[in-house]
Amino acid sequence: DIQMTQSPSFLSASVGERVTLSCKASQNINKYLDWYQQKLGEAPKLLIYNTNNLHTGIPSRFSGSGSGTDYTLTISSLQPEDVATYFCLQRNSWYTFGAGTKLELK
Amino acid sequence: EVQLQQSGPEVGRPGSSVKISCKASGYTFTDYVMNWVKQSPGQGLEWIGWIDPEYGSTDYAEKFKKKATLTADTSSSTAYIQLSSLTSEDTATYFCARFNYAFAYWGQGTLVTVSS
Numbered sequence: 001d002i003q004m005t006q007s008p009s010f011l012s013a014s015v016g017e018r019v020t021l022s023c024k025a026s027q028n029i030n031k032y033l034d035w036y037q038q039k040l041g042e043a044p045k046l047l048i049y050n051t052n053n054l055h056t057g058i059p060s061r062f063s064g065s066g067s068g069t070d071y072t073l074t075i076s077s078l079q080p081e082d083v084a085t086y087f088c089l090q091r092n093s094w095y096t097f098g099a100g101t102k103l104e105l106k
Numbered sequence: 107e108v109q110l111q112q113s114g115p116e117v118g119r120p121g122s123s124v125k126i127s128c129k130a131s132g133y134t135f136t137d138y139v140m141n142w143v144k145q146s147p148g149q150g151l152e153w154i155g156w157i158d159p160e161y162g163s164t165d166y167a168e169k170f171k172k173k174a175t176l177t178a179d180t181s182s183s184t185a186y187i188q189l190s191s192l193t194s195e196d197t198a199t200y201f202c203a204r205f206n207y208a209f210a211y212w213g214q215g216t217l218v219t220v221s222s
Contacts, residue, residue: 034208043201043215044143044151049208087151089209094167095141095153 002026002090006098012106019075021101023088028068032092035064035073038100039084047086048073080105108132110202110213117219118192125188126216128202135183136160139205142176142187145215146198156205157185192220 003026013019023033031051036044046055048064051071061076075082083105088098113127128140142154155166159178166174173196175188189196197220203209 036209043212044203044209045212046208046210049210053207055208055210089151091208097151097153099150 002029002093002096004088004090004096004098006086006088006101008101009099010102010104012104013078014106015078015080017078017106019078019082019103021073021086021103023066023071023073023098025069025071025090025092029090029092031067032090033064033066033071034089034091035062036087036089037082037084038087044087078103078105108204108211110204110211112200112202112213112216115217115219117221118189118196119222120192120194120220122192123188123190124192124218125186126200126218128185128187128213130183130185130204133204135178136180140176140178140185141203141205141209142174142185143201143203143209144170144198145201146195149198154187154200159185189218192218194220196220 005024007022035048038044052064063074085100085102087100090096109131111129116124118124136159139156141156144152154170157164157176164176177186199215199217201215202213204211
C-alpha cells in the first residue's frame with residue numbers, strides 16, 4: 001500500500017503570507033495527487049487535482065506542484081477563509097489520504 | 107447543480123448493522139462511480155470503496171471488505187453503504203463522493219455512533 005506523509009501537521013501563518021504544504025508518497029504516484037480543504041463540520045472540498053489542476057471555482061492563490069513522490073500545495077497569499085485542514089490524496093494505486101495539515105492564523 | 111444528500115445520523119448497538127443513503131441529483135446517476143470515505147473522530151480520511159451504479163460492480167479497500175457493503179438503486183438515484191458487525195471502531199462520519207477526475211462532489215456526511 002502507498003503511504004502518504006503530510007508536513008507539517010500544524011501550521012500557523014499570517015494573513016498575506018505565502019504558505020507551503022507538503023505531501024510525500026512512499027513510492028512514485030505519477031502525479032495522481034489531489035488536494036482537499038476541509039473546514040470544521042464540513043465535507044472535504046476539492047482544490048487541486050492531478051498535481052497542478054485548479055478545480056472549478058477555486059481561487060488562483062491556490063496552486064500545486066510536484067512529481068514522483070514529492071508534492072506541494074501553495075497558497076500565495078493567505079486569507080482568513082483559508083483556515084482549515086488540508087489533505088492530500090493519491091489515486092495512483094487505490095486511494096490513500098494523508099493525515100492532514102491544520103492551518104491556522106497567527 | 108450536482109448534489110449528494112445523505113441520510114441523517116445513526117446510532118447502532120455493538121454487533122448490529124446500519125445502512126446510510128446518499129441521494130444524487132443534478133446529473134445522470136449511472137454516469138459516475140460513487141465512492142465512500144470514512145472519517146473517524148478527530149482523524150484523517152480513509153477510502154472505503156466504490157460502486158458503479160450502472161453495472162452494480164463494486165470494489166473495496168482490503169480493510170473494509172468484511173465491514174461494508176455498497177449498493178445502488180438506479181430508480182431513485184441513491185447509493186447505500188451498509189456497515190455490519192458494528193464496533194466502537196466504526197464510530198465515524200461517512201461521506202459519499204462522486205468521482206469524475208477526482209472526488210469533486212461530496213455528500214454532507216453521516217455520523218454513525220456505535221453505543222450500547
